[in-house]
Amino acid sequence: MKTFSISEAAKQLNLTIYTLRYYDKEGLLPFVERTASGTRLFKESDIESLKVIECLKTTGMPIKEIKNFISWCSEGDTTLKQRYDMFLERKAAVEAQMEELKRTMEVIEHKCLYYKTALDAGTEDVHKNNKIGSNFASTY
């Protein structure tokens, strides 16, 4: 079976070797096997597992909680409910983040428009008498 060194795995995942060792130290990578002399061997499936870990990180999950999930995985079917609930929670978290980003985008787009107009006019003063949308016409 094909395996990868830590630096190959790091490159594939866009992480540093420091980060991978840190994850291992924190208990996130109990599945990564070693050679007799202690060198880590990353299997294809380990890379996939790491992608799931990165995915959980993107949802805003702290490493200690990801470690809990990894532990549940090695405890077998008795933890299926916990794991299911965890993913439902993550789903809700991502939905909330998407909503927040949408609101953020609206403000940013208003600002882009505000500065485009000001730049075309050569001065911010064009917005001085603008009452409608004055929330976005403030200096800051």
Add this chain to the structure above:
Amino acid sequence: MKTFSISEAAKQLNLTIYTLRYYDKEGLLPFVERTASGTRLFKESDIESLKVIECLKTTGMPIKEIKNFISWCSEGDTTLKQRYDMFLERKAAVEAQMEELKRTMEVIEHKCLYYKTALDAGTEDVHKNNKIGSNFASTY
């Protein structure tokens, strides 16, 4: 003109008074005025400016860069281009974040499905022979 104390402003913005003082210390709030004895007075427009600051933070912008933007604002029309470019950059950053969240959501939803099926069956073994979508059928 109606003003708010630091604790009232904090409540409105869902921040702590520590955070607001920290922002001030970092140079994010040069517009907040003080009483003769040094107490901060938050105007309605200051609250609005802080909402923009929070918005920029949501886009992933570090406080030091937000401080640059705030400085540009007090330098007048000569910095209009910088500020416009900054918001265009922020827009691109938010778009990238949205894309990443979408990809994340797909993985999470697959996982939800995976665990729902396993939970209904009472065991993860139901996925053992599943070749299609095996990326999501891994233990981790």
Add this chain to the structure above:
DNA sequence: GCTTGACCTAGAGTTAACTCTAGGGAATAA
């Protein structure tokens, strides 16, 4: 006049997630 509670500053402490260094071992190339 005195207590209470909110405000202030300076600066120390915390937390998460890395990031790096020192010191050492194994394998490969010349």
Add this chain to the structure above:
DNA sequence: TTATTCCCTAGAGTTAACTCTAGGTCAAGC
């Protein structure tokens, strides 16, 4: 066989963004 280049661990250092403490000021109510 020696140099190079990877790998390893333990543990120290870094960074961002708070978060809190100590010690003090000030204004309102009793």
